[in-house]
Amino acid sequence: MANEDLFKKVISHAKEYGYIFQSSEIYDGLSAVYDYAQNGVELKKNIREYWWRSIVFMHQNIVGIDAAILMHPTTWKASGHIDAFNDPLIDNKDSKKRYRADVLIEDYCEKLNIKAQKEIIKAKKRFGESFNEEEFVSTNSRVIKYKSQQKEILERMARSLENEDLADVKLLIEELGIADPLSGSKNWTGVKQFNLMFGTKLGASAESAMDLYLRPETAQGIFVNFLNVQKTGRMKIPFGIAQTGKAFRNEIVARQFIFRMREFEQMEMQFFVKPGEEMKWYEYWKETRLNWHLSLGLGEENYRFHDHEKMAHYANAATDIEFNFPFGFKELEGIHSRTDFDLKAHEEYSGKKLQFFDHETNKNYTPYVVETSIGLDRMFLAIFSNSLKTEVLEDGSSRVVLKLPEILAPIKAAVFPLVKKDGLPEIARQIIEELKWEYNVVYDEKDAVGKRYRRQDAVGTPFCITVDHQTKEDNTVTIRHRDTMRQERIAISEISNQLKNATSFKAWLS
Numbered sequence: 253m254a255n256e257d258l259f260k261k262v263i264s265h266a267k268e269y270g271y272i273f274q275s276s277e278i279y280d281g282l283s284a285v286y287d288y289a290q291n292g293v294e295l296k297k298n299i300r301e302y303w304w305r306s307i308v309f310m311h312q313n314i315v316g317i318d319a320a321i322l323m324h325p326t327t328w329k330a331s332g333h334i335d336a337f338n339d340p341l342i343d344n345k346d347s348k349k350r351y352r353a354d355v356l357i358e359d360y361c362e363k364l365n366i367k368a369q370k371e372i373i374k375a376k377k378r379f380g381e382s383f384n385e386e387e388f389v390s391t392n393s394r395v396i397k398y399k400s401q402q403k404e405i406l407e408r409m410a411r412s413l414e415n416e417d418l419a420d421v422k423l424l425i426e427e428l429g430i431a432d433p434l435s436g437s438k439n440w441t442g443v444k445q446f447n448l449m450f451g452t453k454l455g456a457s458a459e460s461a462m463d464l465y466l467r468p469e470t471a472q473g474i475f476v477n478f479l480n481v482q483k484t485g486r487m488k489i490p491f492g493i494a495q496t497g498k499a500f501r502n503e504i505v506a507r508q509f510i511f512r513m514r515e516f517e518q519m520e521m522q523f524f525v526k527p528g529e530e531m532k533w534y535e536y537w538k539e540t541r542l543n544w545h546l547s548l549g550l551g552e553e554n555y556r557f558h559d560h561e562k563m564a565h566y567a568n569a570a571t572d573i574e575f576n577f578p579f580g581f582k583e584l585e586g587i588h589s590r591t592d593f594d595l596k597a598h599e600e601y602s603g604k605k606l607q608f609f610d611h612e613t614n615k616n617y618t619p620y621v622v623e624t625s626i627g628l629d630r631m632f633l634a635i636f637s638n639s640l641k642t643e644v645l646e647d648g649s650s651r652v653v654l655k656l657p658e659i660l661a662p663i664k665a666a667v668f669p670l671v672k673k674d675g676l677p678e679i680a681r682q683i684i685e686e687l688k689w690e691y692n693v694v695y696d697e698k699d700a701v702g703k704r705y706r707r708q709d710a711v712g713t714p715f716c717i718t719v720d721h722q723t724k725e726d727n728t729v730t731i732r733h734r735d736t737m738r739q740e741r742i743a744i745s746e747i748s749n750q751l752k753n754a755t756s757f758k759a760w761l762s
């Protein structure tokens with residue numbers, strides 16, 4: 253399946269099987285904002301838990317916090333976000349309307365895309381049944397021209413933005429003859445930077461209200477609490493503080509489903525070390541985090557490190573763990589050696605010391621920080637897209653199966669009575685009553701068993717348990733394994749053990 257088709261399938265499967273809905277869909281949605289549905293919320297929670305246990309439970313010197321989304325505004329001055337967390341803006345001199353320069357260019361490209369689509373629709377009508385879309389798209393000169401123009405423009409824009417060459421972004425708008433969509437005027441100002449943070453207000457009256465920001469990263473909530481945690485937890489260097497929670501960014505390009513959202517969740521850990529030891533810990537966390545990813549069994553070949561050559565001003569080493577998403581290798585997690593930049597900046601702006609007193613040397617020092625930062629939604633997308641498979645079976649039929657790692661699957665088991673009579677539903681419900689204390693399980697009695705299997709395959713449920721007439725005689729059931737479709741007969745008293753073995757943190761994480 254072409255990658256683009258796979259990605260479309262991922263998005264539609266996520267909706268159809270209750271994983272992800274567009275936010276406020278009845279009002280046509282809100283761009284790059286999504287809601288997690290009944291199964292999505294479970295998968296997301298399980299990923300978060302898998303991360304939390306591996307970081308907090310597995311390290312005696314790492315503790316967690318849950319800081320507020322709203323923080324004192326000086327936090328963002330100190331962190332550099334107010335001055336340097338920006339996107340490009342442009343104004344029209346005649347209409348006095350303000351636009352995002354990148355969106356104007358993207359909209360222009362979308363028009364090229366629509367032109368290409370029109371050619372395809374026309375050809376489809378002309379050729380009827382015998383139309384081969386893939387061949388047409390790769391050979392028709394007009395479609396090729398539209399697509400390559402589009403690619404060239406987007407690449408140039410990305411390059412100019414990356415190089416902060418805002419004059420070239422304006423030049424591109426002029427060269428393309430882009431007009432104000434409302435007035436038609438091409439009388440543009442220069443391109444300026446626009447801050448990615450969402451602003452809000454604290455306070456009841458307009459005069460006394462204080463300007464705040466929704467946090468664009470969770471890390472700063474950790475830095476400002478460094479000394480509180482160190483003192484109350486009697487933590488000794490090296491130690492870490494972990495946090496999961498929402499972050500908000502008014503992103504420039506937000507068109508890749510939950511890969512780039514305006515409201516998303518991060519799982520971050522800041523590890524405080526002695527200056528001079530940061531590279532040792534940086535290497536440690538690179539290896540530890542990669543091993544965490546590999547523990548889920550999504551395939552070693554789907555991960556790679558991308559070491560940064562050009563570093564942010566505060567970092568002295570940085571790498572991304574990239575994952576092979578349906579649209580190619582892209583950043584999934586960042587590991588950064590942030591030096592003492594953040595703690596020092598907060599010391600300077602707050603006037604409070606944020607240092608560690610070393611009893612061995614009787615000296616204070618500002619620790620260095622190694623950070624691991626992963627997007628929970630991106631991790632969700634990595635797992636979900638990698639797990640979604642269409643398999644051709646021996647009898648020539650096909651099945652859609654979501655081969656989620658068992659430990660992360662939203663529903664661990666579905667219990668079916670073979671038929672809706674003869675006391676079988678009652679036994680199935682009794683089994684549910686037992687399992688529900690430990691596992692998220694569901695009951696299903698609708699349709700033939702084969703159809704019920706397919707439904708659970710598509711949702712990603714690792715085990716289906718069927719109660720039949722033999723159950724009444726010998727207290728055994730059929731357990732069917734999602735990935736192999738193997739079925740075996742086991743005692744009812746054994747079900748819980750099977751689930752436990754398949755979903756044990758120890759087995760998955762060690």
Ligand code: ATP
Pocket residue numbers: 469501503510511512513514516517518583584585586625626627628629630
């Ligand atoms: P990108 O280069 O893709 O914009 P970034 O380098 O800005 O990401 P960081 O600031 O390092 O990202 O944030 C850490 C992690 O948070 C990223 O590795 C990613 O998994 C996640 N993340 C960042 N921005 C978004 C977003 N808009 N939507 C979803 N996840 C995000």
